[in-house]
Amino acid sequence: MGFLWSLVNPLLMMLVYYIVFVVLLPTSAPQGCTEAPPPGANTDQLQASVTCRIYNHFAAFILIGILAWNFTGGSVMTAMGSLVNSGSVIKKIYFPREVLPVSAVLAQLVNFLLALIPLFVVLLISGIVPTGYLLLLPIILFFHMLFLIGLALIFSIVSLYFRDMMVIMEVLLQAWFFLSPVIYSMKQVYKDGAGIVYWLNPMASFIESYRTLLFFDYAPELGFTIRTCLYGLVTFFVGYAFFMKHRRKIGELI
Amino acid sequence: MLQKYQIQSSDSKETALPENLQKEYAIEFENVSRLYRLHHEPKLTLQDWMVNILNRKSSYEDFWALKDISFKLEKGKTLGIIGQNGAGKSTLLKLATNILSPTSGTIKVNGRVSAMLELGTGFHPDLSARDNIYLNGAFYGFSRKQMDERYERIVEFSELGKFIDTPVKHFSSGMYMRLGFAIAITVEPDILIIDEVLAVGDAAFGRKCHQAIEELKQQSKAMLFVSHSAGEVARFCDEVIYIAKGQIVAQGKPGDMLDEYIQASMGPTYFTAPLVSANKAATEPEAPTVPALIEDTSEKTVPQALQISNGITQLSTLWNFKLDSEKNRRQENPAEFYLAVLNPQTAPTNFELKVYKQGKAGSESLRTLPIGHFELGPNQTLLLKLEEGAILNSSQLMLKASTALATELVSYVPGHRADAQTTVLDINPAQNWYFPFCDIRFDNLCEFEMLNLGETPARIALTIYPEQNAALNEVVSFNCSPNSKSKVDFNQLIKELIPQHPYLKDFHGGISFQSDSSILIERHYLQNTSPRFQLTGGAD
Numbered sequence: 001m002g003f004l005w006s007l008v009n010p011l012l013m014m015l016v017y018y019i020v021f022v023v024l025l026p027t028s029a030p031q032g033c034t035e036a037p038p039p040g041a042n043t044d045q046l047q048a049s050v051t052c053r054i055y056n057h058f059a060a061f062i063l064i065g066i067l068a069w070n071f072t073g074g075s076v077m078t079a080m081g082s083l084v085n086s087g088s089v090i091k092k093i094y095f096p097r098e099v100l101p102v103s104a105v106l107a108q109l110v111n112f113l114l115a116l117i118p119l120f121v122v123l124l125i126s127g128i129v130p131t132g133y134l135l136l137l138p139i140i141l142f143f144h145m146l147f148l149i150g151l152a153l154i155f156s157i158v159s160l161y162f163r164d165m166m167v168i169m170e171v172l173l174q175a176w177f178f179l180s181p182v183i184y185s186m187k188q189v190y191k192d193g194a195g196i197v198y199w200l201n202p203m204a205s206f207i208e209s210y211r212t213l214l215f216f217d218y219a220p221e222l223g224f225t226i227r228t229c230l231y232g233l234v235t236f237f238v239g240y241a242f243f244m245k246h247r248r249k250i251g252e253l254i
Numbered sequence: 255m256l257q258k259y260q261i262q263s264s265d266s267k268e269t270a271l272p273e274n275l276q277k278e279y280a281i282e283f284e285n286v287s288r289l290y291r292l293h294h295e296p297k298l299t300l301q302d303w304m305v306n307i308l309n310r311k312s313s314y315e316d317f318w319a320l321k322d323i324s325f326k327l328e329k330g331k332t333l334g335i336i337g338q339n340g341a342g343k344s345t346l347l348k349l350a351t352n353i354l355s356p357t358s359g360t361i362k363v364n365g366r367v368s369a370m371l372e373l374g375t376g377f378h379p380d381l382s383a384r385d386n387i388y389l390n391g392a393f394y395g396f397s398r399k400q401m402d403e404r405y406e407r408i409v410e411f412s413e414l415g416k417f418i419d420t421p422v423k424h425f426s427s428g429m430y431m432r433l434g435f436a437i438a439i440t441v442e443p444d445i446l447i448i449d450e451v452l453a454v455g456d457a458a459f460g461r462k463c464h465q466a467i468e469e470l471k472q473q474s475k476a477m478l479f480v481s482h483s484a485g486e487v488a489r490f491c492d493e494v495i496y497i498a499k500g501q502i503v504a505q506g507k508p509g510d511m512l513d514e515y516i517q518a519s520m521g522p523t524y525f526t527a528p529l530v531s532a533n534k535a536a537t538e539p540e541a542p543t544v545p546a547l548i549e550d551t552s553e554k555t556v557p558q559a560l561q562i563s564n565g566i567t568q569l570s571t572l573w574n575f576k577l578d579s580e581k582n583r584r585q586e587n588p589a590e591f592y593l594a595v596l597n598p599q600t601a602p603t604n605f606e607l608k609v610y611k612q613g614k615a616g617s618e619s620l621r622t623l624p625i626g627h628f629e630l631g632p633n634q635t636l637l638l639k640l641e642e643g644a645i646l647n648s649s650q651l652m653l654k655a656s657t658a659l660a661t662e663l664v665s666y667v668p669g670h671r672a673d674a675q676t677t678v679l680d681i682n683p684a685q686n687w688y689f690p691f692c693d694i695r696f697d698n699l700c701e702f703e704m705l706n707l708g709e710t711p712a713r714i715a716l717t718i719y720p721e722q723n724a725a726l727n728e729v730v731s732f733n734c735s736p737n738s739k740s741k742v743d744f745n746q747l748i749k750e751l752i753p754q755h756p757y758l759k760d761f762h763g764g765i766s767f768q769s770d771s772s773i774l775i776e777r778h779y780l781q782n783t784s785p786r787f788q789l790t791g792g793a794d
Contacts, residue, residue: 086378093369093376094352095393162300248355251348252290 006111007118010070014063014122017183022058047187053216054185057126063119064214065182068207071112072148073173079104079152080159080166087254097250098243101152109145123214133213136220140209143232147202150232150239157246160253180204185211198224202231279364280445280476281327281350286359288320288345288500319345320500323359329444330474334481334491334508336515342500343480347371347449350478365444365476368394370434370451379423383414383433386422394441404440411462412436427454439466446470447478452486464489484512485641513611516623562778565767567684569598569658575651577609577663591640592664593651594691596719596764597630604629605655607638622652630659635690635719635764660688660764666781683707683772692744692779694761699780700744702765704773706734712771716742719764734773 033052037045054061082100083090090097123130159165180203186194198205205228212220293314320342327333335343348354349361351369376393377386387408391401409418412432422430431454438446452463467490470477481487487494487508494511496504504514577591597603607625630636640651653661694700706712715731730747734740744765748758767775 089376089378089389089393091348091353091376092371093390093393094367162298162303164299164301168300251354 007115010063010066010115011118013066013070014059017062017066018059021062021183050185050187050216054188057128057215060119060123060126060128061185061211061215062183063122064210065180065207067112067115067119068144068210069177069180069182069203070115071108071144072203072206073177074111075105075108075148076151076155076169076173077166078108079148080155080169082152083156083250083254084159084163090250090254097247098153098240101156101243102149104156105145105148105152108148109141112141119214128215128217130214131217133217133219136225137210137213140206140213140225140228143229144206145232146236147206147232150235150237153239153243157243157250160246160250176201176203181207198227202228202235205231278329279326279362280329280331281325281333281364281478282360282362283323283325283346283350284360284362286320286323286349286356286361287318288342288349288354289357290317290319291315292317318500320349320356323497323500323502325495325502325505327445327476327478329365329476330471331492332471332477332479332490334479334487334494334511335497336481336487336494336511337497337503341497343497344371344449345500346497347447347478347480351447363445366394366442367445367447368438368441368443369447369449370431370438371447371449377422377430377433380421382419382421383412383425384418386433387437390437391441394443396441408433408436408440411440411466413459428456428459431455432459435463435466439470443470443475445476445478449480450482452481453483484516487512513623562776565687565689565775565777566660566662567682567687569660569686569688571655571658573653573655573659573661575653575663577649577651590666592666592691593638593640593653594662594664594764595628595630595636595638595653596660596662596688596690596766597632597634597657598660598688598719598766599657600632601657602629602631602634603655603657603659605653605659608652608654610650610652630655633719637691637762660690660766662690664691664781683774685769685772687767687769687773687775688764689766689777690764692761692763692765692777693781694745694748698745699778701778702742702744702767703776703778704734704740704742704767705775706736706738706740706771706773708771708773709736710771711735712769712773714767714769714773717766717768718758718761719766734769 033048033055035049035053035056037049041049079101082104083097086100090100120130155165155169159169162168179197180201181189186197186204186208190197198208205224209220209225209228212218291314323342323346325333335346337343345354347369348371349356350363351367351371352361352363353371376390378389381389384405387405388398388401391398391404396404409415412429412435414429414433417425417429422433425433431451434451435455438448446467448467452460455463464486467477471490477490479487479490491508494506494508495502496511496515504511575593593607595605604627606627608622609625611623625640628636628638651663653659689702692700704712704714712734713731714734716729718729729751730742732740732742748761752758767773
C-alpha cells in the first residue's frame with residue numbers, strides 16, 4: 001500500500017498540468033497535424049511533427065518530466081536533511097557518514113522505479129509502445145543517480161554549515177523546475193538556445209534523454225548521451241571529493 | 255568482521271612504531287590534540303552569514319579540548335578515565351570512536367568498537383526500539399539474519415518487554431540506557447567504550463551491567479571506561495588516566511588516581527552515606543528482667559564460623575582504625591566496610607571522619623582527606639557505610655568526636671564466611687562494655703559470653719540501643735556467679751522481647767553492658783547478610 005501512495009503524487013501532478021496546459025491553455029498546435037514527418041522533410045516539418053506528437057500525448061509527455069523531476073527534487077531535499085536530522089545517531093556511533101545522503105537518493109530511486117509502472121500504463125493508454133530503446137533506460141537512470149548522489153553529498157554538507165539552507169533550496173529548486181523542460185519541451189521554449197541550455201542545465205539533458213527513449217522512440221544521439229552521462233560522473237566525483245574533504249568536520253558541526 | 259581504522263590528521267607525519275613489543279594494543283593515542291574553535295557569534299545559518307558579511311571581523315577563541323594525549327590500551331585491559339565535567343573525557347571517547355577527528359596526532363583502533371556515549375548508542379528517536387536494534391546492528395556490520403539471532407538476547411537483557419515497539423523518543427533515560435547497553439554488549443565488541451551511563455539505571459540493572467562488564471573482562475575484551483563512580487572505577491579498571499583541562503595530569507593505579515582526583519575536586523560527603531540511625535528515647539519503660547536466659551555453658555564449643563571479638567571498654571573522643579588495604583582490593587565480592595558509632599551519653603554529640611591516605615606512589619608520606627561531619631543524638635547509634643573511594647589506598651581512618659564515644663569498624667565480605675578468630679584475652683576486665691554493632695536478622699547469630707574472674711558475684715545490666723526512637727533502658731539484668739562463664743544468646747533474648755517490643759524484630763544497633771564489678775565480655779557473632787540490607791528493611 002505504501003508504494004501505491006507514492007504514486008499518487010506524480011499522477012495528481014500530471015492531472016493538474018494536463019488540466020492547465022491542455023484544458024485551460026490549449027497550445028497552438030495545428031489541428032490535424034501528422035506525427036510522422038513526410039519523407040525528405042525539412043527541419044520545420046520535423047519540428048512540426050514533434051510538436052504534434054507532444055500535443056497528442058501530452059499526459060504521457062508531462063508525466064515523464066514530472067517523474068524525473070520528482071526523483072531529482074526529492075533526492076536533493078531529503079539528502080539535505082539527511083545529516084542534520086540524524087544528529088542523534090552521528091554523535092553516538094561511527095559509520096561511514098556518506099551512507100546517509102546516498103541512502104536518501106537510493107530511497108528516491110526506488111520510488112522512481114516503482115513510478116515507472118504507472119508511466120508505462122499511461123504510455124500504453126496514449127498509444128505509445130516503447131521499443132528497443134527502452135534497453136538504454138538503465139544507463140541513463142544510472143548516470144542520473146550518480147548525478148544526484150553527487151549533489152546529495154554536496155548539499156548534505158552545505159546544510160550543516162547553513163542550517164537555513166533548506167528554505168533557500170526550496171526556492172532554488174522551484175526555479176530549477178521551471179528552467180528545466182518538465183512541463184514544456186526544449187524547442188518550444190528555448191528555440192535555438194536549446195543547445196546552450198543543455199550545456200548549462202544537466203537536468204534538461206536527463207529529461208530529454210528519458211523522453212527520447214520513452215516518448216519519441218528516437219535513436220539517442222551518441223554525443224549528447226555521452227555528455228549527459230559525463231555530467232553524472234563528474235558531479236558524482238566532485239560531490240564525493242567535497243564530502244571527503246569535509247567529512248572530518250561532520251561530528252563537530254552537527 | 256574486524257573493523258580496522260586509523261585516523262590520522264593531515265598535518266602529522268606517521269611515526270613508524272617499532273613492532274618489537276609483544277603486547278597487542280586495542281587503542282593507541284599518540285600526542286593527540288583536539289582543537290575547538292569557539293565562535294563568539296556562531297554563524298550557523300545563511301542569514302547570519304549574510305548579515306555579518308559586512309561585519310567581517312570574526313571573533314573566536316581557540317579551545318584545546320585535548321592536548322598531547324598519549325596512552326595505549328592493551329587488549330584485555332580496562333582503562334578508566336576520570337576528571338571533572340568539561341575536562342575532555344567525552345571528547346577523548348569521541349576521538350576513540352572516530353566520531354571526531356583529532357586536530358593533530360595519531361589514533362589507532364584495532365577491533366570492533368562498541369560505544370555507549372552519553373545516553374543511548376545512536377538511536378533514531380522516531381524509530382521503535384525494535385527497529386533501532388536492527389539499525390544499530392547494521393552500524394556494527396551485522397546482517398538482519400545475524401541480528402535476528404541476537405534480538406531475543408537484547409530484549410531479554412534490557413527487560414523492555416512490551417515497550418519494544420514504542421518509538422524510543424518516548425523512552426525514559428533509564429530505558430534508553432538499558433537498550434543501549436544491551437545492544438552494546440551483544441554485538442560482540444572487541445573494545446567496549448562506556449561513558450558515564452550506568453548511573454542512570456536502577457540498582458538491579460546496575461548490578462546486571464556490572465556482571466556483564468565482568469564477563470567481558472573475562473573474555474579479555476578491552477574497555478575504555480568513564481565514570482564518576484569511584485566504586486566502579488576501582489572495581490573495573492586496571493589503569494586510570496586522570497584528565498584535567500584537556501591534559502593528562504596523572505596516570506596509574508585506580509586507587510592513586512582516585513585519590514588525586516578526589517583531593518582536587520570532590521566534596522567530602524560524596525563517599526559516606528548514613529544508613530541507620532538509632533535513637534534512644536528517654537521515656538522508655540523499665541524492661542523486664544529475664545534471668546532464665548542465663549546458663550552455664552562452659553562445656554560448649556564455639557562453632558567454626560563464629561567471629562569472636564571483644565567490645566569496647568573505654569569511651570574516647572579519638573578513634574583510629576587501621577584499614578586493611580589488601581581486603582579492599584576489587585574482587586568478585588569486594589569487602590564492605592561499615593563504621594558503627596554509639597553515643598552512650600544523654601547529650602547530643604558530633605564527630606568528624608578523616609582518612610589518612612598514602613601520598614603519591616613511592617613516597618612514604620601520608621596525607622589526610624576529610625570525609626565528613628556527622629551529628630549524633632543522645633543515646634543514638636549510627637551506622638555509616640564507607641564507600642570504596644573512602645577506603646581505597648587509605649591506611650587509617652580517624653574519628654574525632656566532641657564527647658567520648660564507642661565506635662567499631664565492621665568489615666563484611668558478601669558470600670564469604672570469615673575464619674574463626676580467636677580472642678586475644680590480654681584485654682583488662684572492665685565494668686562497662688560497649689558493642690556498637692549488632693545485627694540480628696535472618697540467620698545472623700550473636701551471643702555474648704561473660705566471664706567473671708572476680709571472687710564476688712557480678713550484677714550485669716544490658717542496655718539496647720535499637721534503631722528509630724525505640725531504645726530500651728537496661729533490658730535485662732542478671733547475676734554472674736564468681737569464677738564462672740555465662741552466655742546470653744542474643745537472638746533468643748530478642749525473640750523473647752518481641753511480644754512487648756515489636757520494633758525489635760529486625761534489630762540492629764548498639765549494646766552496652768554495665769556491671770558492678772569488673773568482668774570480661776566476648777561477642778560471638780556470625781554475619782550472614784550484608785549490613786547494607788538494613789536500608790531496605792528499615793524502609794518498610
